[in-house]
Amino acid sequence: MAEAVPPPLLIDLDNTLIDRDAAFRDALTAFLGTWQLPVPDVEWLMTVDASGYTPRQDVARAMAGRYGGRVPESAVEALLDQGAADRVVLPPETRAALERAAAGRPCVIVTNGRTAQQEAKIRRSGLDGVVHGWVVSEAVGHKKPAPEIFRAAAATVGAPLRGAWVVGDSPQADIAGAHRLGLRSVWVSGGRPWTGMPFAPTRIAHDAATAITRILDVP
Structure with a gap:
C-alpha cells in the first residue's frame, strides 16, 4: 500500500517567498531613468500599483494620463508584462526553511496573477x-x-487539503482563504499590525522563513 501523502504547505509567492515590491521598485526606477522621468515618481507608481493588486490596465491608464506622449505605450506594456520577474530574489534563509519543509511534506506555491509572469518569477528565483x-x-x-x-493546489501534489497550512502576506487573499476552509495559517506581517478583520491567523511571523520554521515546530 502506498504511503499517505501528508497535508501540504500552501504558500504565497509575491511579498511572501520573494520581495515582489522591491523588485518592482527597482524596475520602476530603471524605467523612469530610461525615459528621463522624475525619479521621485517611483513612490506614486508604487501607490498606484498597490503591490500588484491594481489591475494591470488601470496602472497602464494611470501612467498614460501622467506621462502622455513622453513614453510609448509599448514601453509601459513591456514594463507591466515583465512585472520585474527578472529581478526577483529568493532570500537564502527563506530557501533554507522551505527546503526543510519540503523534505517532510508537499510544498505548493499558490499565487494570484498571470501565468507567464508568475512562472517566470518562480523559475528566476x-x-x-x-x-x-x-x-x-x-x-x-x-x-x-x-x-x-x-483545492487545486492540494490536488496538484495528490495531498489532502485537511490539515494543510496556508502562509501569506495578504489578510484578504491568503488568511481569508485559509479561514474559509478551516485551515491553519501564518500571516507574514512584515511588521504590520493585524487589524480590521473578523478572523485571525493561527500565527503571525515577520517573514516567510520565520513563518515556515514556526510551522515545522508544530508537533
Missing part, C-alpha cells in the same frame, strides 16, 4: 527546484481567497 508544484490563478480560473484555488 530558483523556487521551481525547491517546491513540489504551484498553481496560478489565471491558469486555474480562480483567485485567492476562493476555495477552489487551494
